[in-house]
Each structure stands twice: as C-alpha cells, then as structure tokens.
Amino acid sequence: MGIVARDRYWLLESGSTAFALGLDDTGVLIQTWYGPRLPRFEDYPAALRGPIFAMEYTMQQTHQDLATGEAGASDERSIDAFSDSGLRGFVLRFEAAAVEGDTLRLTLRDEGHGAIVVLTYRVLEAFGLISRSVSVRNAGSAALHLTRLFSGTFYLPQSYEFTLNHLDGRWGDEFRMQREPFIHGVIQRESRRMTTSHGGVPYFAVERSAPGLGAGEENGALWFGSLDWSGNWKLLAERTRDGRSIVHLGINDHDFVYDLKAGEEFAAPDLFFGYTEGGFGAMSRSWHDFVRERHAPRRNFVPPVVYNSWYATLFDVNVEGQSALADKAAAMGVEMFVIDDGWFKGRFHDRAGLGDWSPDPSKFPQGLKPLADMVHARGMKFGVWIEPEMVNPDSDLYRAHEDWIIHFPGRERTLGRNQSMLNIGRADVQDHLIDIFDRLLSGTAIDFIKWDMNRNISEPGWPSHDRDQREIWVRYVEGLYRIWGELRRRHPNVIWENCSGGGGRVDLGMMAITEQSWASDNTLPPARLDIQEGYTQLFPAATMAAWVTDEHKDAFPLDLRFHVSMAGALGVGGNLLEWTADELETARQHVAAYKGIRPLVVAGDLYRLVSPRSGAFSALMYVAKDKSEAVLFAYRLLPSRPLRNPLIRLAGLDENALYRIVDSGRVLVGAQGSNPSGYPGTSTRSTGGSDGALSGKAWAQIGLRLDLGDLDSTIVRIKRV
The missing domain is CATH 3.20.20.70 (Aldolase class I)
Structure with missing residues (x-):
C-alpha cells in the first residue's frame, strides 16, 4: 500500500482503493485507473491518449486527470479561465513530481497563461481513502480569472452501466437517499445557496447498474467521494456519446469568478474518495472512522447528553x-x-x-x-x-x-x-x-x-x-x-x-x-x-x-x-x-x-440491518471495535394489520465467538428451544442453546425475531461470552 512512482507513472493504493496516473510522451497527465487494487504494478493500464473516431480529436477520449477541453475535447471540463491577455482555457503539461511519505505532488504548467497547477494526492491508508486537491498560481504577468476549478474528475471503468447514489432533500426532509442511472448527457446536482444546503450534500456513491452487480448494504462495488467544503458545490455525473462514465465534483461554477493577479494562488477544497466491494456499509464505516479519528477537531469525541x-x-x-x-x-x-x-x-x-x-x-x-x-x-x-x-x-x-x-x-x-x-x-x-x-x-x-x-x-x-x-x-x-x-x-x-x-x-x-x-x-x-x-x-x-x-x-x-x-x-x-x-x-x-x-x-461500527425505507420495521446495530459487545436498535412504526416481524440477522460479530442477549425480554430466536411460530405473544423468550449463547455466525445466519407491536421499539444489548 502507499505510493509507487516508476517511469513517469504513479500508483496510489489505500485499503481496497487503487488510483493510478501516468504521462504520455507529450507530458499530458492521464488518469489510468480508479477502482479495485490489482495484484501487480504491471497490471495497471498504460497512460495512453484515447483513439480517434470519425470527426473526433484524440483528446476527446483521453482521460486527462484535470480535464481542460484542450484540442476539441467537448466533455465537461475540470478547469477553465480567461486572462487579461485575451487567452482562454488551459493547455497543461507536466513539469515536476514529488513523493513525500503518503503525499504525491504533480506540477503542471500552462505556458500561455504562465500558470502553475499543482495536484496533491494523499493516501489515508487507515481509512481506505485518498484525498485530492488542486491549486492554481498565476506565474504570468496578466491577471488570470478562474471560472471553474473542480476538485476531482473521476473516470469509471469502461463498458459498464452505472447508477449514481446521492443525498437529496429540503428543509425538514434532509438526507433523502436517491438513486439515478447515468443518462447520456449529464446529471447535475448542486447548491447555489452559499451553504451546502438542505437540498443535498457534495457526495457521490456510484454502483454498477446490471442485475446482480449493484451494491447492497454489505456487498457490491462502490466508487465514492465527498468534498471538504461548506459552500456552493456542483456534482456532474456524465455519460458521454462514446459510452464513458465520468464524475466531476467541486466548487460550483455558477456565478463564479476568482481573480488571480500576478503571483497569487487559489486552492480548491480537498476531495476525499475511495472504492470498496463491501457495499454501503463498508463505505459508511470508512467515512465514520475517518471523521472520528482524523478529520474531526476533537478525536473520538463523546457527545454529552x-x-x-x-x-x-x-x-x-x-x-x-x-x-x-x-x-x-x-x-x-x-x-x-x-x-x-x-x-x-x-x-x-x-x-x-x-x-x-x-x-x-x-x-x-x-x-x-x-x-x-x-x-x-x-x-x-x-x-x-x-x-x-x-x-x-x-x-x-x-x-x-x-x-x-x-x-x-x-x-x-x-x-x-x-x-x-x-x-x-x-x-x-x-x-x-x-x-x-x-x-x-x-x-x-x-x-x-x-x-x-x-x-x-x-x-x-x-x-x-x-x-x-x-x-x-x-x-x-x-x-x-x-x-x-x-x-x-x-x-x-x-x-x-x-x-x-x-x-x-x-x-x-x-x-x-x-x-x-x-x-x-x-x-x-x-x-x-x-x-x-x-x-x-x-x-x-x-x-x-x-x-x-x-x-x-x-x-x-x-x-x-x-x-x-x-x-x-x-x-x-x-x-x-x-x-x-x-x-x-x-x-x-x-x-x-x-x-x-x-x-x-x-x-462502534454501524451496521444498518433493515432500512426504514423498506416498510414498517427497521433495525440497526453498533458493534464494538474489538467485537466484544454490540447494541441493537429496532423499531416498528407504521400501524398495520397484525404482521410477523422480520428476522433480524445480526452483522459485524466475530463468527467464531459466542454471544448472548442481555437485558431484553423482547427477543424471539429461531434456535433450540425457541418459539417456532415467531408471533408476538407466544414466545418462550429463549435466546439460543442451553446457555442462551450462539456463535456470531449463527446470529448472522439464523437471526432473531423481536416481539414488537405498532409504534413500538426496543434496544437489545449483545455481549461476547
């Protein structure tokens, strides 16, 4: 894990995430891979320009790490500007690279503007994340006026269809989870309100769309990221005419201009991103650990009541x-x-x-x-x-x-x-x-x-x-x-x-x-x-x-x-x-x-067991980092005809350790001595074998059923024996 630099090619690996960049023979910086780690350095794709097709130019299908719109490329740009000299846009070529521990800095130059662009990548190995930031310095003599500077552009693996997951909402209805298939064209999510807004969060989680290949709570591939910013933002999920899927995220360019006089610099906010094959649960636990242990102003803060x-x-x-x-x-x-x-x-x-x-x-x-x-x-x-x-x-x-x-x-x-x-x-x-x-x-x-x-x-x-x-x-x-x-x-x-x-x-x-x-x-x-x-x-x-x-x-x-x-x-x-x-x-x-x-x-580690969006019943649990104990929250909200509460299969426990339910009379368990019907009101309140304990694997496979009525809830403590 970490950063490998070899032959004008850079590989960043963090947890299950791999991200690779390289230079073509003219000094164009090309993003070659974003996805799962591969076994060998040699397995990652070469840094090549895209093919020419009909009337398109070669830059059209070239995965520039900082997309400039150079030489006729008509897809969304990552960076744009004009200068008082009359020059527009960017043409960026490699100038220098430096690796210091977990940090990679790549310096690009635009000779026309006299602008220096620095891309900084950091590997956050403990969390399976990578951060990316971009800065622009005006090293020329004419004033430079930035009109767009996204913090990240990501090219997803080709030949797949993708679905975008994001958070939508409004006042009183925030953090609404949404799913939208990539369309030919651009899905645009943004805020223009000076805050990130009730209408969304600068975040994406992309899954494959084909049947059986999407992401669930604890399984499936996800490409995900979020912006370290508290103002206007824009997310573009782009499906090009030639079938490529691209995600852009950064400060919103709506009504945006930022002036750089000679010698001045502007830095876009950091963007953190990663990849997992463990679904939304693994993604969330990565974010949670990162915020609690690295990003927050007070590490592992315990909130007061x-x-x-x-x-x-x-x-x-x-x-x-x-x-x-x-x-x-x-x-x-x-x-x-x-x-x-x-x-x-x-x-x-x-x-x-x-x-x-x-x-x-x-x-x-x-x-x-x-x-x-x-x-x-x-x-x-x-x-x-x-x-x-x-x-x-x-x-x-x-x-x-x-x-x-x-x-x-x-x-x-x-x-x-x-x-x-x-x-x-x-x-x-x-x-x-x-x-x-x-x-x-x-x-x-x-x-x-x-x-x-x-x-x-x-x-x-x-x-x-x-x-x-x-x-x-x-x-x-x-x-x-x-x-x-x-x-x-x-x-x-x-x-x-x-x-x-x-x-x-x-x-x-x-x-x-x-x-x-x-x-x-x-x-x-x-x-x-x-x-x-x-x-x-x-x-x-x-x-x-x-x-x-x-x-x-x-x-x-x-x-x-x-x-x-x-x-x-x-x-x-x-x-x-x-x-x-x-x-x-x-x-x-x-x-x-x-x-x-x-x-x-x-x-603890959060496991969402039954989504509240699925119906009347929902459940989640938090598991201690050492897996010594857990706490289960369960809710049955919607008044309805008598129904059988669903089995809850516990997650996150040590498969080989034994666990016992403590401090609850609301549990019906499908194991030895339990109530076979599973209906409320007929329980023997058994919790497993003769000593009431089951293995972590048994709790995950057999599960438990709770005696909950309408508008009812319970908290169940689970401890390793």
Whole structure:
C-alpha cells in the first residue's frame, strides 16, 4: 500500500482503493485507473491518449486527470479561465513530481497563461481513502480569472452501466437517499445557496447498474467521494456519446469568478474518495472512522447528553424560567444545558436583536453568569445559541454598519426570516465577530455553542470589493472558517454544534470545525429514522445531534422517541415543566441507559440491518471495535394489520465467538428451544442453546425475531461470552 512512482507513472493504493496516473510522451497527465487494487504494478493500464473516431480529436477520449477541453475535447471540463491577455482555457503539461511519505505532488504548467497547477494526492491508508486537491498560481504577468476549478474528475471503468447514489432533500426532509442511472448527457446536482444546503450534500456513491452487480448494504462495488467544503458545490455525473462514465465534483461554477493577479494562488477544497466491494456499509464505516479519528477537531469525541430550551420557551427567556428547566434536566441526568434563541439584547421576537450579542438587561440584569453558575452547580455544563452570520434591520449593528450587508446596489434587500446576511467575506466583519464572541466566551463560563444559520443568500453582491464581486461565494466560506477557527483556537475547551435551519450545512468542511451537527428540525420518529439513515451514509452517529421533543407527542410513545434519538448524540428538547412525574422518570431511565451504551453508539461500527425505507420495521446495530459487545436498535412504526416481524440477522460479530442477549425480554430466536411460530405473544423468550449463547455466525445466519407491536421499539444489548 502507499505510493509507487516508476517511469513517469504513479500508483496510489489505500485499503481496497487503487488510483493510478501516468504521462504520455507529450507530458499530458492521464488518469489510468480508479477502482479495485490489482495484484501487480504491471497490471495497471498504460497512460495512453484515447483513439480517434470519425470527426473526433484524440483528446476527446483521453482521460486527462484535470480535464481542460484542450484540442476539441467537448466533455465537461475540470478547469477553465480567461486572462487579461485575451487567452482562454488551459493547455497543461507536466513539469515536476514529488513523493513525500503518503503525499504525491504533480506540477503542471500552462505556458500561455504562465500558470502553475499543482495536484496533491494523499493516501489515508487507515481509512481506505485518498484525498485530492488542486491549486492554481498565476506565474504570468496578466491577471488570470478562474471560472471553474473542480476538485476531482473521476473516470469509471469502461463498458459498464452505472447508477449514481446521492443525498437529496429540503428543509425538514434532509438526507433523502436517491438513486439515478447515468443518462447520456449529464446529471447535475448542486447548491447555489452559499451553504451546502438542505437540498443535498457534495457526495457521490456510484454502483454498477446490471442485475446482480449493484451494491447492497454489505456487498457490491462502490466508487465514492465527498468534498471538504461548506459552500456552493456542483456534482456532474456524465455519460458521454462514446459510452464513458465520468464524475466531476467541486466548487460550483455558477456565478463564479476568482481573480488571480500576478503571483497569487487559489486552492480548491480537498476531495476525499475511495472504492470498496463491501457495499454501503463498508463505505459508511470508512467515512465514520475517518471523521472520528482524523478529520474531526476533537478525536473520538463523546457527545454529552444535551437539554435545549427552545421548544419549551421560544423567545420567552429569563433566569427564572431557565432555572426551573435546568432543575428538571439535572434530575433527568442531562450533562449539558443549552439556552437557545431569545437571550440577547432586544430579542423578544424574530424581528429584532440579531447582531447585538450581549445579554438582554430586562431578562438577565446581571448577565448570563448567574444562570451559568446555577447550571454548573447542578452538575451540568452550560451552552448558548448564536447566529453570527445574520442581522436584523432592527438592531444596533445594522444601523451602524448597513454596508456590511450582502446586497446589490439599487436593488431591494430581500429579507429572509426577517433577517439579512452579513458579508463575512470581509475581513472587518470577521474581526468584529471574532472580537464580540471572544468577549462573550471570556466573560461567562460557556462550555457549548450552538451556531445556527437560518436563511439562504439573496442579492449576492459586494459593492465595495476591489475585484470581481462573484468571489463572494468562496470568500464568504473562507471567512466562516477563519472566524470559527480563531474562536476555537482561543477557546479550545468549548464544544461547538453546527446548525443551519436543521441540516442545511452538514458536510466534511463543517465536520472539521465542529463536534456535532443538528441533522434536521424534523423530530418525528418516522421521518427522523429516514433522515438518520441518510446522514450516517457519511457522518458518524457521534456527530448527529438527535433530540426527544414534544412534536406530535400524543401520536408517538416517549419510549419510541427516546430510542430513535439514542441512536445518535442524545438530546432532549421537550417542555420539561409540562412532563408528568412518570414521563420524567421514564426519561431519567433512558438517559441512564444511553450513557451505558454511548461508547458503542459513538465509537462502534454501524451496521444498518433493515432500512426504514423498506416498510414498517427497521433495525440497526453498533458493534464494538474489538467485537466484544454490540447494541441493537429496532423499531416498528407504521400501524398495520397484525404482521410477523422480520428476522433480524445480526452483522459485524466475530463468527467464531459466542454471544448472548442481555437485558431484553423482547427477543424471539429461531434456535433450540425457541418459539417456532415467531408471533408476538407466544414466545418462550429463549435466546439460543442451553446457555442462551450462539456463535456470531449463527446470529448472522439464523437471526432473531423481536416481539414488537405498532409504534413500538426496543434496544437489545449483545455481549461476547
């Protein structure tokens, strides 16, 4: 594994992934292989230009690693620009290569522009992934204007038909899993909203389309990747006229120009990619390990049990009300108490106050410290909600700095949720936000920040910018990273939660600067199971904030609501002042149970056993890395006629070790001594042989059946004996 460089050819191997590039005799960099590892270096294809067919040019079918559209190639390009000299496009030729440990750098040059392009590949061997990044430096004398720079272009094996898997959605319905066959032409998925958006994630997973060759949860070939970016993005799945399948992913070129004066450089965000023959489950576990162990700001983070007061109080926030809620939360076993919107100056409704980040004196006459001290005295940590990127017109900040608002001169400034967007691409705005939140965090013992972002961009103008205003799409996100990064540096012990009206900005870029993300404002159990299944395609459960709320509480039992949320980073958001004594006691028991299984949920390997998209029943499990124990979550949601719950075949256990079910009276097992009918209500509650243990292989082959009725759920612990 690693990088092999030989005869102007470079092979990168990481886990089951192989990626190879080489030079033809004119110095064109050609991508020769992306897929499974082959036995020998000599097995990988040579770096050859494509054949000439009829009226097509040779570059048409040449797999340029950075597709330029050179010499008549008419497929999608990876890179494009124009210069003040009048020159357009790129013609790139090899200049140099360097291998340093797990990193390969390939330098290309465009003589006409005087531009230097550097492709950097890194092998992430522990996770079976490879990263790719691209930078462009203007080494010429004329200004260069980038109009497209994708982070990755991938040529899939020829002669196959492919299906694209991606995540779609909208507010309240995020992370919807979608499948689309490649068509002749281009499938385009994108965001133009300044965030990655509720409408999708910059991610692809490609499987073969032929019957029997597609990917399942634990089997089948997948080519997959995701972009390390939190702004506009574009994914193109291209099927060419000659039958080749190509995937492009990077910053969206919609309304995009980036100016490079002489000597300046622009770096596109990293793109991480891989290949597996273990289906979606193996892909997800690779992403999860990568995020938890390498990419996250705090390795192997264990999320606290959070209580958030938003749904209980809305804007009616004061010391007395929050203290009463904190008392209930502490008795329940909550570890982090978070006061949401409404605590700052002038914030009595959503039409005023955003931008003025100091405690409202009528609500908190002595500031937040007395409340923070009270929360800490009850054994919990203390957190607050903020929305730094937004400002209400009715605020001191707006009145003082109207020029800081993103807008088109001469056009009406559209409000969204009664708020405007600050242009955090500006260095002075960044400095202001860093200063004001640094003072907030320094003046009060705040342990947790929920950073929200509740509207999409409109009128994306920057009138005072001394370059092309369309740079705003990139500079805004770079500003976001700078603000968040500097606050993290100054306050390293603060835990940060990413929220954007739910899951509107969940991506690898945010995973690198936050401990957890709010997946959706939709907390209804049926919808939430679908959302959580989509979320965990890429992102680990430790990062997935999941609350128990009062939404349609009469329709869904409290046990069910807890069991759904306990499959992620557990939080509670109901109005505890209205919960009965029995409900509070039930909640206390669930919080205690969650703490017992939390190490498995946040650090174990996820196996999705029965998809919630398949019907009334769904199940998943987390298995310890050493396979010593596991926890099974099972749900039966849809009211229906009496039905036989399906067999659940456990996965991820050591085939040769023995495992026993513990702490559950809901299990019906198809082994010696078990109930032969498998129908609820007739169980002998047997769990295997005479000692109740079965081998890991038996659990996978024979499985178990659960005694669940409608709107019912359970958590089953499994331990090696």
